Amino acid sequence: MYAQVAAIILATSFVQLANGFFTTLVALRLGIENFSPSLEGVIMSAYFVGFTIGSLTCGGIIQRIGHIRGYAAFGGIVICATMGMSLLVDGLAWALLRAAIGFGCVGLFVATESWLNAKATPALRGRIFSTYMVGTFLALAGGQLLAGRLSPTGSASFDIIVALFALALVIVSMTRAEPPAIVTEARLPYGALARVAPLAVLGAAIAGMVSATFYAVVPTWMMARDVPQETIGLVMLSVVLGGLALQVPVGLLSDRVDRRLLLAALALGYATAALALIVVPRNLAIVLPLAAVLGGFMSTMYPVCVANAMDNMGGERAVSVSGRLILVSGIGSIIGPFAGTWLMSHLDIDGVLYFVAAAALVLAAVAVWRAVSRAAVPAVDAPFVIAPSQAAQFVPELEPGASRPGAV
Numbered sequence: 001m002y003a004q005v006a007a008i009i010l011a012t013s014f015v016q017l018a019n020g021f022f023t024t025l026v027a028l029r030l031g032i033e034n035f036s037p038s039l040e041g042v043i044m045s046a047y048f049v050g051f052t053i054g055s056l057t058c059g060g061i062i063q064r065i066g067h068i069r070g071y072a073a074f075g076g077i078v079i080c081a082t083m084g085m086s087l088l089v090d091g092l093a094w095a096l097l098r099a100a101i102g103f104g105c106v107g108l109f110v111a112t113e114s115w116l117n118a119k120a121t122p123a124l125r126g127r128i129f130s131t132y133m134v135g136t137f138l139a140l141a142g143g144q145l146l147a148g149r150l151s152p153t154g155s156a157s158f159d160i161i162v163a164l165f166a167l168a169l170v171i172v173s174m175t176r177a178e179p180p181a182i183v184t185e186a187r188l189p190y191g192a193l194a195r196v197a198p199l200a201v202l203g204a205a206i207a208g209m210v211s212a213t214f215y216a217v218v219p220t221w222m223m224a225r226d227v228p229q230e231t232i233g234l235v236m237l238s239v240v241l242g243g244l245a246l247q248v249p250v251g252l253l254s255d256r257v258d259r260r261l262l263l264a265a266l267a268l269g270y271a272t273a274a275l276a277l278i279v280v281p282r283n284l285a286i287v288l289p290l291a292a293v294l295g296g297f298m299s300t301m302y303p304v305c306v307a308n309a310m311d312n313m314g315g316e317r318a319v320s321v322s323g324r325l326i327l328v329s330g331i332g333s334i335i336g337p338f339a340g341t342w343l344m345s346h347l348d349i350d351g352v353l354y355f356v357a358a359a360a361l362v363l364a365a366v367a368v369w370r371a372v373s374r375a376a377v378p379a380v381d382a383p384f385v386i387a388p389s390q391a392a393q394f395v396p397e398l399e400p401g402a403s404r405p406g407a408v
Contacts (some may be wrong), residue, residue: 004118007130007175011168012112013139018164019105021150022082023047024219024236025161026098028152031223040090045334046095048208051103052330056124059114066114068173074107074256075169079162095106108168110394137244141237148233150224193309199308199370201328203263206363207302208329210270210356213336214239214298220341221349231284235291242292243299250300259308263301264367270297271310271360274353301363302329317365 028039062070081100084093116132150157194201216238222232255264273294280286306325313321343351 003394004175007171008112008115009135011171012108013135014164014168014171015105015108015112016136016139016159017142017146018168020140020240021146021157021164022101022143022161023215024144024147024233025150025152025157026085027216027219027395028147028229028232031220032152033089034090037341037345038338039095040220041216041338043098044212044337044341046098047105047244048212048330048337050099050104051106052102052327052334053099054103054106055110055326055330058103058110059389061107062111062114067111070181071108071111071172072169074104074111075165075172076082076103077104078108079165082158082162082165086162105319133247134244137240137247138393139287141240141244144233144237144240146233147219147236148230152229154219154287154391168351188374193313193321197309197312199260199263199367200305200312200325202366203267203301203305203323203363205329205332206267206359207298207305208332209336209339210359211302211334211336213340213352214294216337217340217344218349218365221344221352234284234288235274238288238291239298242295245292246296246300247303250296251302254280254304254307258371259304259311260371263304263308264364264371266297266301266304267360267364270294271364273297274357274360278350278353305328308383348399 028046030043035043057071058074061073065073078101081097081104084097088094101181113132136223146157146160219232219236222235223229240357250262250266273290276290277287277294280290306321309325339355340352343355347354
């Protein structure tokens with residue numbers, strides 16, 4: 001079991017290293033190519049279209065063909081689409097290929113995390129997933145370092161990404177393991193989650209929207225303003241490390257306070273950091289700490305929404321609830337880059353920051369209103385799950401912990 005888990009975590013770290021580098025690489029290339037702002041929005045949103053479709057269909061594919069074969073199939077899709085982007089520089093082709101990459105990536109994440117969840121014993125599950133998520137964040141950070149050092153032009157960067165995905169595929173394909181058992185759980189009708197936990201649904205949509213907008217638009221804007229590539233990598237690295245730093249503290253706090261008020265505080269903190277980036281002098285000594293703060297708030301809103309939804313729905317529907325929130329977050333992630341690129345073409349980066357700040361303020365206001373107007377229902381087991389920003393938002397069902405306060 002330990003060898004299987006170590007192999008899966010190592011393989012996923014290579015996937016996240018490639019994915020973190022790839023996201024920033026595409027944003028930088030869009031700042032170089034002569035695509036229209038609307039087409040740039042289509043290309044960046046296409047990944048999340050594929051991601052959303054995959055979140056609805058990949059589970060069934062894995063159940064039919066097994067985890068190892070499923071992992072190999074999804075990895076092959078990502079590798080082929082990545083190679084296609086290096087060979088054919090065309091806006092519409094890139095949009096289709098990015099959608100295929102999003103579909104393949106979510107398949108890799110679903111296979112990985114459901115496999116870990118099935119193989120980890122209850123006594124070790126929390127530690128295994130903590131190790132998994134720390135490896136994920138460190139790999140995402142490493143991807144930003146690669147983005148700061150490797151040229152976004154030419155095919156070399158795409159070749160490195162393909163090699164990283166292929167290495168992960170080799171590691172998992174050579175793993176000796178029995179497929180996890182398929183567990184049937186209670187079905188969750190569409191609309192039920194929105195009726196029972198509307199704040200969690202709204203929060204997941206806004207969290208996906210602001211995160212995708214930031215990752216899609218900010219590197220492109222910096223590249224267009226001739227910001228050095230190393231500086232762009234440092235800014236994006238600060239965002240990822242800020243997300244890593246706040247996960248555990250926010251998770252601990254989420255177990256002790258009303259989660260609705262905590263979500264309001266996170267949204268308000270994110271909005272404040274976004275607005276501060278508009279008015280502060282744009283030098284690294286000021287921007288990097290602010291970027292880390294913004295990344296911390298941005299990456300913790302979604303896990304709080306997941307835990308908040310679990311407070312109301314119960315653990316027997318954990319995977320279905322997670323799937324619905326992934327879908328909602330994916331829809332927000334599709335809308336965000338469209339709106340962000342349009343705003344940037346008319347109002348520059350300040351318009352984008354006003355947009356994400358306004359969305360976060362709406363979430364904060366709704367969260368406060370729900371906390372004030374509605375008493376908390378009795379909390380059920382609802383684990384706070386560390387989730388990496390905008391990359392792998394498939395949330396596995398972890399071992400239940402103590403009761404949590406603060407329902408919608």
